[in-house]
Amino acid sequence: MSIVTPPPPDFTSHEEGVPEFNSGTPSRTWYHYVLILSSIVFAAVSVGFIGTIVWNSLPDFAHHTGTLLGGNGWQSPDGPFGGLAMIVGTLETSIVALAIAVVIGLGTSISIVFILPRRFRNVVATLVELLAAVPSVVYGLWGFLVLAPWMLKTVIPWLDRWPYAKELFGNPGQQDGQSLLLASVVLSVMILPTFVAISREVISVVPHDLVEASLSLGATRWQVIRSVVLPTAKIGLFGATFLALARATGETVAVALVAGGVANVQFHLLYPGTSIAAWIATEFGEAQGNEVSALMALGVLLMLVNFGLSLISRALVIRQRRVLAVV
């Protein structure tokens, strides 16, 4: 029941839990009032959360309309505050991380549901949970102190041997190995549990008699997975993808520790860069006045992206459940 568990079912179809709030003549006891009061507090906190950040970002939007998306670089303390480098960095790291996580995560989920003997399932589930429980900062630490040197020593010389490597990845930009590629790799490890948790659930609820029916026609195990199970679970798998992407965009400290913290718009993965969240984390401490507002504006942008992806994911997972209900 941590963040990596799949989103709860869509409770609008209520089989469980008698909705006593809707029963006949509700007698409003203090119990009800307490519950409603807490809900109001929760709503207030959520609204305050969004509102405060938006409110604080308004000065930046007023003074520097449009430059938030601009690539003029980020000049403290008075601006202009161009956020393009952060946006690009976020996109690059998130997408590369997603690509890695989806490939490995899908193979993992398929293994758990179809290949792994039943007695190992608990072990693997625990393993995935533990992966998810590791704090972000520890991943960042490991990435910076362990992965980075290793990549410098092993991976990058190996990459160099490929024909277009330099064009694609660039020369290793920073001595200590911080780069967008490193950030992507660390991110992929962090979002893997999210993807695996949801995709595993989605795959395992594909009705078993579809599996039996396809086997009875002479299909091989892979054919069953590829032609029946995955297509049936397709919508939910997209939901898992979007949620993993949402998580990747929001990761702060790990990226801050390994990406290099350089605000340049560039597409070479071996160069250092930054993401929106990481930039806010690193710059906020020293920021004054206008810069604070600009960072809040970045925060608004981050919120929009993350919330959007989250909501899309939720809608997809709900839709997947409806698809299966018809079967």
Next chain:
Amino acid sequence: MDQEFMAHVETKVSTPSEPLERGTAAMQLKGVAVSFHGRVAVRDCTFDVTKNRVTSLIGPSGSGKTTLLRALNRLHDLTPGAKVAGQILLEGTDIYRGDITVTELRTRVGMVFQRPNPFPTMSIYENAVSGLRFNGVKKKAILDEAAETSLKSAALWDSVQNRLKVAASNLSGGEQQRLCIARALAMDPEVLLMDEPTSALDPIATLKIEELMTELKKRVTVIIVTHNMQQAARISDDCAFLLMGEDRAGELIEFDTTEKIFNNPIDPRTLDYTLGRFG
């Protein structure tokens, strides 16, 4: 005693249309037993399934009928801890130890399940030819011909021929089940296994499928599990009666032609069952 039922049985018995001489055996079972993690679920199954006849496996619930059926296309391979003992021969070849792979076996022995289960992401056409596609058949001419033949055999062609690309979930329950029958038939198997195919359907749909059987058995050998005695009496030529013993394992009590089973069985337990004394 159920008057209507007895009338049914008498109609069946008084007009034996099947020759009492056995033809060739499509499948032979010799001492077949199935156990899960050592616990025996069904045993002592020895009988021959004759070609182009409908053989039904009947008996109260828990008697191991479905377990036995699923051994015939090696579905128990999926279940860890499942062991199938004895011999099951398909046209003389041992399906477990003989010179035949599981995938090949399943192209020759098809299966229809209790609940209609067309592949939800595929159209009617795609469902019908899914077996062929799995097996690598790509030529449109073959696929089209197989689709038409099988859908006709399942008495579905007329109602779907103009909407073959429509999603299979648009069909009613009975039509979906007939689509599943067509899907299995498209592979032109020698044997068709049916696991209580009408128990999830309404009476009209049930009747339609029962009517198919007489036509179907000209092309395939049918082995059907049914908990509905009257259905067995109506549609099958041979019956295998299974019963759960004291050790909670199902066993074959009696195997004979349907008319013998229902009219003049050897074992008193068979008589008790067919007379509805327990269910």
Next chain:
Amino acid sequence: MSDMIELEEPRATGHHLRDEIREISDRNRGRRVIRSRIMVVLCAIALSVTAVPLVLLLYQLFRRGLPVILHAGFYTQLPQTPTLISPNATGGVSNAILGTLVLTAYASIMAIPIGVLVGVYLAESDSKLAASLRVTAQTMAGAPSILMGLFAFSFIVQDLHVGFSAIAGSFALAVLMLPVIVISSEIAVRGVPHTLREAGLALGAKPHKVSMKIVLPAAVTGIVTGIILAISRAIGETAPVLLVIGGGYINSWKPLDPVSALPLSIYENAKSEWPSLRTEVWGIALVLVVFVFVLSLSARIWASRKQQAR
């Protein structure tokens, strides 16, 4: 007519298709089976790859961090800055340990009661308000944690003029924990079989009494599990507290004082120029990870044990 060409036996009607199908099928079978085996192996490899980072990480944590945490001073001393004369004088992290405990305690006080109550409300109500709150909780649960820091900075540090303090950090963590507890509490209460509730109502008990005395006690396991997991998450979060707690270098539990926190000290010292500090950081990370793992695993074990007892 004896030298007539021998005619082939006409094949059985309708089975020419079968022969074609069988022939194509036999030809393809080997290839399909091999491909299936390869893909299965690839999937199994993917599974092993998933395990690799955890194993490597744990290895490094223990290898580099274990020596560090075996000194009592690690827990009891305040941090020091190493000097050229004594490059290994890093002190300890007592302020961070206390800080984490303090932050978590205050955050729990704020988040747990409200979170559980809202979760219960969501489980018992089907109103539009409940539906929107549910979406809100799920969305907030996935929100970037740095935003909680921005919120706390704006609201507590600035608007309320409290300044950098433990309470600001706790507030940020509470905002983080709240939606998580709401979601898990709702799931826990919904998990109670409705027959239990109906039995209570059938006995004539008032609905709210049934909720409080019958349904909630049955849901306690799930609720507590959710709380444990929320706490375990809050302990490890850096971003929410980074901006607002001030990195206090003293041991303090007072809400208005600046404090430190374990994840924060990792973040601050990970790139230190002093090797001794970089090593110490592994010790802090080890403590953090062990703590979080113990919490996660206990939650899991407890939940499953109660499940079996049912």
